[in-house]
Amino acid sequence: MIRRMTAAKGIALAAVLGLGLTACASDDPAEETTTEATGAAEGGDAEPLTIGTILPVTGTLAFLGPPEIAGVGLAVSDINEAGGVLGNDVSIEWGDSGDTTDTSVASSTATDLIGKGVSAVIGAASSGVSLAVVDTFAEAGVMQISPANTAADLSGYGPFFARTAPPDTVQGAALGSLVLDGGHTKVAMIVQNEAYGTGLRDHTAAAIEAGGGEVVYGANGGGQEFPPGETNFGSQVTAALAAEPDAIVIIAFEETVAIVNELVAQGWDFDGTTYFCDGNLSNYGDQFDPGTLEGVQGTLPGAQADDSFKELLNGWYSENENGELSDYSYSAESYDATMLAALAAVKGGATDGTTISENIAAVSGANGGTEVTSFADGVAAIEAGEDITYVGPSGIGPLNEQNDPSSAYIGIYEYGGDNTYTYSKQIEGTTE
Template sequence: MIRRHAAVQGIALAAALGLGLAGCAGSSEGADGDGSAEALKIGTILPLTGTLAFLGPPEVAGVGLAVDDINEAGGVLGNDVIVESGDSGDTTDLSVARSTATDLIGKGVSAVIGAASSGVSLAVVDQFEEAGVMEVSPANTATDLSGYGEYFARTAPPDTVQGAALGSLIIDDGHTSVGFLVQNEAYGNGLRDNTQKSVEAGGVTAVYGATGAGQEFPPGETNFGSQVTNLLAQKPDAIAVIAFEETVAIVTELAAQGWDFDGTTYFVDGNLSNYGDKFDPGTLKGVQGTLPGAQAEDDFRDRLNTWSEENENTTLEDFSYAAESYDATILVALAAVRGGATDGKTISENIRAVSGSEGGTEVRSFADGVKALEAGDEIVYKGFSGTGPLDENNDPSSAFIGIYLYGADNTYTYVKSVEGKS
């Protein structure tokens, strides 16, 4: 069963400073040394509720662990980083995210980590930019966000990369016709579009849910009887499900109508979750899924889980986008160090450089990055997600896509990774 989690109980919140931090971020002069020298305050706008709530715990842990590592290394410009937590909700009720954005801006954050949903980010990204707050998403993949503005970046690759990987997987498995079950918003439509381009280039026909067919479903849909009936009537030999928590209802309906999932069904990052006894044993056996990001190392997973248990009283069931959340937080902090200030404008102006766009010394931790920057070197931060430097669109210039396989217990295991470029 997908586990839901209530509001964050606090992400390694640093001791409150006596200094007033209520001024709106981004009001300083930027990277010329005249910007704010106050403590770096980072907000989170991550899914604690809604159809992507299963992604919340690993992303929260990624941010929290990164902040602990930063503060253990001496903080940013002599001060501990402070975190302000917030819920993004999902696209079924965008008032949650907009309220969180207003709250975080009012608390004087200079940067935010999130959102997980591309549709949510599209609803708040202008609000953050107007306030001079740098938004760095660990999970947004919609192509609509590529080059959106100087105050938006991401550590997850755009859907061009995952779509190509998913399309290749379907082709390599020998399928000739595919049906898409797609939620009607920026993420679903964009990933479907790119996957469809990939499969059609390989000679596979999209027989249902194709671009322009008008067969998408609204986010939050719970009844898929007619959709599944209409899809199966087209006799596809493969189905790609591009959805969030709606996947539970979709799988239940597909099973009820006799669909054999083994070797024929494909999930994506939005629904790659360990479902366990949510379905009968063996239901998802042979289902494959794609997930942007390199496979997390065992030691890193252990550290994330320890952090989550100690700070959130939660054992992590998934690690999706935890590495990207960690790396996003480290990049924000290193950008402030390089620019000599903690305001959003400075972070915006320096985040590409610390990701490696200027070349330089390769570093694998915040502490090593600070050491190199203080020595006058440019740096290339190589984090846990395995992405390349940010390009001119503030997208990772390259990234790994993990391929995963479900077993009879309805949980997934890592198979391999493929590397692609934006």
């Protein structure tokens, strides 16, 4: 048992931006330098693999922590049940990422994890947090794999950073198309001022404008973004509504509660006119009066977790965290990030971060190879001298030359009268 010690208790514009929202993978996979699994990589070692996490236990994205933690924990349990990595069980060092209102939390966690000898870390959830620590991990030779970062600034950031969530070029195209499909042409955007918020805003706005719509408030260059952690949105909402939009897109984290309350106070009708994204797609329940969010739609990168995977996640979380999951966002991406790190170590014959970095694209399928869906099958194929394509519950395509998924799903969700969201459909987008 791996117990966590917590740090604190159809789319209309499918071709927009050159991103085919189609079910296709890369035709030009990245060529990666790999080392045969029959011996350790030069300069590597065969010490037991230790994976760290830098996931949101506290802060404005803390609602994403439980499913991501469960994804990592379940993956390591499955890996160890299959015999571990290079004959040794994998261990986890758990850490808190906090959020961008205080990046000292993440910086402290990064230093702590490096000191504990981790070779790979899973996280962060926030792109802004990752941008604050990615260089620290790279300088220490630690491979960072985010299950949730979407900022385009992180595409191709360096050999020690990869992700199992697609960049905002994909979600932005989907979100912009969703707005246009709702018949909207005058859109206000209430956006937090950090890499994730402004990046997703820019790609969403580009899709809206390419489809003949207009961003009437919150566009790039307007200076109307709000700082992370803001609590008073009276002036922003007043200005946004003064632009007479027929739709509002909210790109925020926990601040969304205050934004919604202000929109309610100023008489905004949410039904069919309001759009969320992955940063605020959460089950709000009785945080608002019944019916407040009915008809609101939102996008979430990642495949819809199937019932059997949810059952496994719930089982792990109940046993190790003594709790129940109410959300599954980025759980599959966290599971797959962990699996890719372990398989990369097996392929390279060593557990250091450099070996994982050099082999992670290859085990994701960048060089083609036998399709495998479990750690045990992946190890068997590698030991037989085969290239592999790991296909996990997130459904992402092989990592491309920028260490981004070459294809990934974007889920479309809609809120009901109980202020909780349900799955509507999903589309597959490509990053190249």
